[in-house]
Amino acid sequence: GGVGKTTLAQIVYDKTAIIGGHFQYRAWIAVSQNYNIKELLKKIIRQISVKEEQNTEQLLNMMDDSQLVQIVRGHLNKKRYLLVFDDVWRTGAWESLNIALPPGKESRVIVTTRIEEVAIPSCYRHQFIFKVSPSSYQLSWELLCRRVFKVPDYSCPPELEEYLRRTIIVLQSGLPLA
Numbered sequence: 001g002g003v004g005k006t007t008l009a010q011i012v013y014d015k016t017a018i019i020g021g022h023f024q025y026r027a028w029i030a031v032s033q034n035y036n037i038k039e040l041l042k043k044i045i046r047q048i049s050v051k052e053e054q055n056t057e058q059l060l061n062m063m064d065d066s067q068l069v070q071i072v073r074g075h076l077n078k079k080r081y082l083l084v085f086d087d088v089w090r091t092g093a094w095e096s097l098n099i100a101l102p103p104g105k106e107s108r109v110i111v112t113t114r115i116e117e118v119a120i121p122s123c124y125r126h127q128f129i130f131k132v133s134p135s136s137y138q139l140s141w142e143l144l145c146r147r148v149f150k151v152p153d154y155s156c157p158p159e160l161e162e163y164l165r166r167t168i169i170v171l172q173s174g175l176p177l178a
Contacts (some may be wrong), residue, residue: 005112009084012110022106025081029097033089037096041068044083044100048075065096072100080106085122088113094122 013028027047029040042060045068049056060068081104088094088111101109111122119129144164145156156164 005114006086009086009110009112013082013084022080023082023108024079025076026083027081028084028086030086031088031093031097033087035090035093037093038065038068040093040097041065041072041100044072045075048072048081069100073102076100076104076107077102078104080104082108082110084110084112086112088118088122089115091118091121094118098122 010028013026025048027044029043029047031040045060063071083101085094085097094111101107109122111119113119113122116129123129149156
């Protein structure tokens, strides 16, 4: 963990230039190790639901999993949607969520996971699995300099370079700072 999967997915999710008005619905769902499928389905509904009624939460709490699945499917059916399922640990979590998702040519689902056995069934074609790994020391240094120091050359002042190279980059072990 900690190589930037969530950060990368968050950038895609947040960038209006990338997303624009293409998707009618968007939802970010943090799954984690200890998940409750009913709670995850309710989170999706809360994020994609168009109208909020006073009794919505009470109604959702009275529904079982299959009713919640039908509500999600009903909202997303024939719509363009972007859903991010972050930090999925078990194939069962993906399978339980996937049954709620109607097919859509222009819809996209991003799943972040550290477990390849979860990634494979969540991807229709394996070429869409993107493995994130720690950056090299040199790339980490270049990214840090580009982020911190101004143009034209993004160079680090000599009096800071040794300190920064020893502490920040080494401590991060090649992982970019978010």
